[in-house]
Amino acid sequence: MTPLDLLVSGAAEVFPSGDEAPISHGVVGVQAGRVVYLGPETGLAGAGWTPGPGTRRVDAAGGLVTPGLVDPHTHLVFAGDRAHEYALRAQGASYQEIARAGGGIAHTMAHTRAASEETLCALAAPRLDRLLRHGVTTAEVKSGYGLDLDTELKLLRVIRRLDRHHPVDLVATFLGAHIVPPEHRADRARYVDLLVHGMLPAVAAEGLAEFCDVFVEDTAFHPDEATAILRAGASLGLRPKLHVDQLTDGGGARLAADLGAVSADHLEFASVDGIRALADAGTTAVLLPGATLFLGQSARPPARALLDAGVPVALATDCNPGTCPTENLSLMLTLGMSLLRLQPDEALRAVTCHAARAIGRADVAGALAVGRPADLVVFDVPSHRHLPYHFGVNHARTVVKGGRVVWEAPPTPTFFTPA
Ligand code: NIG
Ligand code: FE
Numbered sequence: 523m524t525p526l527d528l529l530v531s532g533a534a535e536v537f538p539s540g541d542e543a544p545i546s547h548g549v550v551g552v553q554a555g556r557v558v559y560l561g562p563e564t565g566l567a568g569a570g571w572t573p574g575p576g577t578r579r580v581d582a583a584g585g586l587v588t589p590g591l592v593d594p595h596t597h598l599v600f601a602g603d604r605a606h607e608y609a610l611r612a613q614g615a616s617y618q619e620i621a622r623a624g625g626g627i628a629h630t631m632a633h634t635r636a637a638s639e640e641t642l643c644a645l646a647a648p649r650l651d652r653l654l655r656h657g658v659t660t661a662e663v664k665s666g667y668g669l670d671l672d673t674e675l676k677l678l679r680v681i682r683r684l685d686r687h688h689p690v691d692l693v694a695t696f697l698g699a700h701i702v703p704p705e706h707r708a709d710r711a712r713y714v715d716l717l718v719h720g721m722l723p724a725v726a727a728e729g730l731a732e733f734c735d736v737f738v739e740d741t742a743f744h745p746d747e748a749t750a751i752l753r754a755g756a757s758l759g760l761r762p763k764l765h766v767d768q769l770t771d772g773g774g775a776r777l778a779a780d781l782g783a784v785s786a787d788h789l790e791f792a793s794v795d796g797i798r799a800l801a802d803a804g805t806t807a808v809l810l811p812g813a814t815l816f817l818g819q820s821a822r823p824p825a826r827a828l829l830d831a832g833v834p835v836a837l838a839t840d841c842n843p844g845t846c847p848t849e850n851l852s853l854m855l856t857l858g859m860s861l862l863r864l865q866p867d868e869a870l871r872a873v874t875c876h877a878a879r880a881i882g883r884a885d886v887a888g889a890l891a892v893g894r895p896a897d898l899v900v901f902d903v904p905s906h907r908h909l910p911y912h913f914g915v916n917h918a919r920t921v922v923k924g925g926r927v928v929w930e931a932p933p934t935p936t937f938f939t940p941a
Contacts, residue, residue, distance in 0.1 A: 524553065526551045528551075528552035529549060529551055530549060530900065534904045536548035538560065539871055540889045544867075548561055552896040553571075556893060557896050585900050586900070587899070588890070588899050590898055593660075593877065594808050594880040594881045597664050598650060600630050600642075601667075607620050607844065617769065617844070617845065618740070630667045631667050631703060634668060634673060635673050649849055654921060656851050657852070657899035659691065660693070661691075662881045664696075675728070681694045691923075693732055695734070696721070696722070697737070699734075718751060718754040722751075734755030734756070736764055748764065756782075767796070768791070768813070775799060778796075778799075785881070787810065789809060797831050800831070805833070806833070806835075807835050807836065808880050809862060809872070813845040825864055834879055835868070836876040837854045837873050854873065855913075858910070866906055866909070866910055899920070902917045902919045
């Protein structure tokens with residue numbers, strides 16, 4: 523009988539993700555950072571495991587245990603904020619109007635260029651902390667607020683530093699093609715040239731990013747530019763991702779499929795043809811209902827049509843200063859249900875196994891299974907159906923990364939004092 527390092531017991535439900543059904547009253551045994559047992563407590567000894575004097579015990583206290591959540595689309599590293607633009611939008615200004623007037627991404631870019639690597643790191647770390655406290659153990663982070671060689675490299679180095687010195691595992695994406703920066707507006711081709719021949723080779727040479735992303739939109743990049751940029755990235759080993767069809771139907775879903783993108787993100791205006799193409803290409807759809815909500819958009823990403831076509835659907839925060847300033851990934855489950863009509867199990871898979879697939883981590887993240895890294899969360903709700911249902915509240919009680927408890931919510935005493 524081998525003693526465990528960690529035993530999570532007392533859960534009302536364990537949600538392993540993938541195709542597995544939730545396990546009522548299951549326990550999770552961990553040794554050397556990996557899950558070694560998953561099932562009823564009565565089966566533990568039969569499998570050769572036992573809690574010993576050195577075993578750390580986590581009492582799930584009638585709660586829900588899920589895999590560590592995966593946030594597959596964030597823009598965590600930036601300086602400044604855009605609270606003033608949020609107020610302008612509440613007065614009726616649109617995201618694109620603000621962008622055309624020099625605000626939006628260009629505003630954040632100016633603040634980000636002026637900030638040092640130290641400052642950017644100090645600003646991003648608490649955002650990453652908040653993600654972790656909401657149960658996220660793996661996240662994708664994009665550059666894209668530098669838009670010149672030095673600042674883009676600076677952002678990617680910040681992401682690398684955070685990855686090395688923070689429990690959350692990060693996957694870096696180069697988004698130098700977020701918008702054409704103001705100094706290149708008169709000659710867009712020169713900026714595309716700089717991306718292809720200057721920035722991408724420098725990013726690849728330092729091994730700073732795994733993915734290359736392009737924002738395809740009227741106010742950003744055109745499909746032919748995206749094609750040139752993503753092909754150049756792919757030839758240097760950076761796998762393609764795309765921001766497409768967010769504000770208008772630019773044929774982005776079909777483009778993502780044709781380019782063999784690992785994920786196509788946003789998709790509010792994706793066409794029926796585009797959805798079929800994504801299914802055939804095996805591209806994962808990353809939907810960002812927080813941005814839909816925050817921008818007050820009436821168009822919804824076609825989650826049901828995507829799932830019916832066989833496209834894996836992931837959900838992400840899109841955490842960024844312009845279209846979704848939040849680290850609350852559980853809230854995206856609620857929006858996934860209320861705005862996109864997902865079922866609770868589909869919503870939870872969208873932030874676990876499908877989210878991991880969207881960032882090339884399907885083998886190590888997003889599922890609880892014997893032999894996998896022990897990344898898990900204990901939520902203070904009785905089932906996976908209750909996590910999206912009781913919304914706007916952080917239910918995460920304990921977060922385990924690689925078998926280590928990295929966060930425990932402090933006890934919350936009641937203010938109720940009966941006489
Ligand atoms: O995913 N769509 C492009 N990028 C971000 C918005 C970035 C910003 O406005 O700062 C998004 O929504
Ligand atoms: Fe985004």
